[in-house]
Amino acid sequence: MPNLSAMIKNGVKAELRSTFPYTSRTSWISMLTGTNPGKHGIPHHIVGGKQEVPSIWKILSDHNVKSIVVNDIVTYPPLQINGIMISGGFSTPPHSKDFVRPISLFEEINSLVNGYIPSLDSTIMEKLQNGMFEDAFFQLQEYGSKIVKTSLYLANKFNWEIISIVLENTDYLYHFFWDKPEFLKRFYKWLDEVLDNFHNLSLSHDTNFLIVSDHGFGHIEKHFLINSWLRDFRSR
Numbered sequence: 645m646p647n648l649s650a651m652i653k654n655g656v657k658a659e660l661r662s663t664f665p666y667t668s669r670t671s672w673i674s675m676l677t678g679t680n681p682g683k684h685g686i687p688h689h690i691v692g693g694k695q696e697v698p699s700i701w702k703i704l705s706d707h708n709v710k711s712i713v714v715n716d717i718v719t720y721p722p723l724q725i726n727g728i729m730i731s732g733g734f735s736t737p738p739h740s741k742d743f744v745r746p747i748s749l750f751e752e753i754n755s756l757v758n759g760y761i762p763s764l765d766s767t768i769m770e771k772l773q774n775g776m777f778e779d780a781f782f783q784l785q786e787y788g789s790k791i792v793k794t795s796l797y798l799a800n801k802f803n804w805e806i807i808s809i810v811l812e813n814t815d816y817l818y819h820f821f822w823d824k825p826e827f828l829k830r831f832y833k834w835l836d837e838v839l840d841n842f843h844n845l846s847l848s849h850d851t852n853f854l855i856v857s858d859h860g861f862g863h864i865e866k867h868f869l870i871n872s873w874l875r876d877f878r879s880r
């Protein structure tokens with residue numbers, strides 16, 4: 645990834661320290677609120693509940709800072725902020741139409757990319773289960789490419805002080821393609837180009853440029869379900 649390497653060389657990098665537990669929803673909310681899971685109220689990806697502290701988008705909006713937020717994967721429906729907010733990813737229902745605020749932008753975005761994809765539907769799982777890896781990979785890239793195109797379009801058309809883009813397909817990639825290096829290689833080639841686009845955008849707007857992640861990937865050695873353990877312990 646030559647572009648990413650150059651950015652690291654000319655910038656700074658640090659090892660990621662995720663939240664505990666390091667599941668997507670929990671970690672992203674920590675990143676966007678600056679609080680730990682005990683404070684923001686979402687202790688796990690699959691646990692329901694209400695976020696108890698405001699995200700940075702609300703705080704910035706309250707201070708009249710203009711933001712463009714594309715594919716916020718933990719906020720749905722989108723907030724009415726000073727700027728533009730597009731919800732997406734696992735918290736946004738596939739094929740929904742109310743993922744953008746202001747709502748008036750929906751048609752514009754949708755026709756720009758010939759059908760915006762707010763989140764992936766079950767067809768990707770069907771492809772993977774049927775061994776159609778090439779098709780599934782295409783779907784992942786298409787999902788990300790539409791986010792990229794939309795973000796660059798909005799960034800060039802509207803005023804902003806901060807813009808945030810989340811690419812969720814990097815996560816899917818490691819769930820489904822971790823053992824297929826040929827796909828990983830192709831994906832990272834694409835991603836390196838994408839990062840270069842956003843880096844250039846930041847240079848032309850004279851802003852800081854941050855690349856962050858919610859967690860890494862690895863195999864699971866042990867899974868401890870504390871709720872089950874407590875239930876069984878009580879009934880002993």
Ligand SMILES: [Zn+2]
Nearest residue numbers: 667668815858
């Ligand atoms: Zn994640």
